[in-house]
Amino acid sequence: MKISRRATLTTSILLAGGLALTGCSSPAAPADGGSSTSQEAPAKGGALTQDNFAQRIADAQFAAGSVHMSMQMGDSVEGSIEADMVIDKDPKKIQMQMTMDQAGVKGDIRLVDGKMYMNMGPLSGDKFFDMSTMPGGAGDIGAILDQVNPGSQVEGFGDALTDFVADPNGPEIDGVKTTQLTLTLDTRKMFEAQGPQEGVDIDTLVSTLGESMVYDMFIGSDDLPRRIVMPNVGGMGTGTQEYTKWGEPVKIEAPAKDQIADASALQG
Structure with a gap:
C-alpha cells in the first residue's frame, strides 16, 4: 500500500507541532489531581506576563535540554502518543522519538x-522511510525541525495572541505548583506564524477550527510546562499533553540500515 508524500509529511508536521506549541501557545482544561488548597507557585523570574511568558518558557526548555511528553489526542480517538525529545537552539541538533498507537495504527517517528524516519507499521511494510531522501524532502524536514524548536515560535507569536490571563494559583501537578495561563489566539495568525506547510490550507483550518482558539497552559515555577489541554476541535474532544522528566538523559538512535526501506514507495 502506498502512502502519499503529502499525507505523511502533513501527519509529521501536526505531530511535531504539538511539541512546538510548548514554546509559544498552550492548551487548557481542568487538571486531574489539582488542589483547591494549592498555594501560589513561586516564580523564579517574577510573574509571567503577556510580554515575557513566551521567551521565558522557550529559554527554560533550552536550559532543560530534554523532555518526555504524553499526548491524548481527543476523547473520540483511542490510544496515545509518547515522545522523548532533545531540545537545542540548532534545529539540526534536535532529536525526537515519537511513538503512537491510535485507532489500531501504530507508528514510530x-x-x-x-x-526524519517514519515507520507506520503495516502501512509502511513495518519498515522506516527516510523522508529526507524524497524529492524536496530535505527542505520539508528542515521546516519541521525549525517548528519543533520552541524558540522559533517566539518571533511573530505576539500578533496571534488576542487575550492573556495568568492565574498564579493554578493546580498542583505531580507535586509541582503551577501558574495557569489562559491564552486566546487568532487561528489564522497562529498558523501563518508557523510558516508554509505542505498540504495544510490555512483557510480550511480556520473554517474547521474557528476564528480563535482558547488554550490553558500550566507552568511550574521553573518556567517549564507541566500540562497543556487542547480545546475541543472537530468534535474530537479535548486533547491533553503531559510534560515530565525535564532534563533527564535522552538517547535517540536512527533505525538500523536493514530497517530502512526505499522511500520511493511513498510517492503517489
Missing part, C-alpha cells in the same frame, strides 16, 4: 541528525 524519529528525528535524528537532521533526518
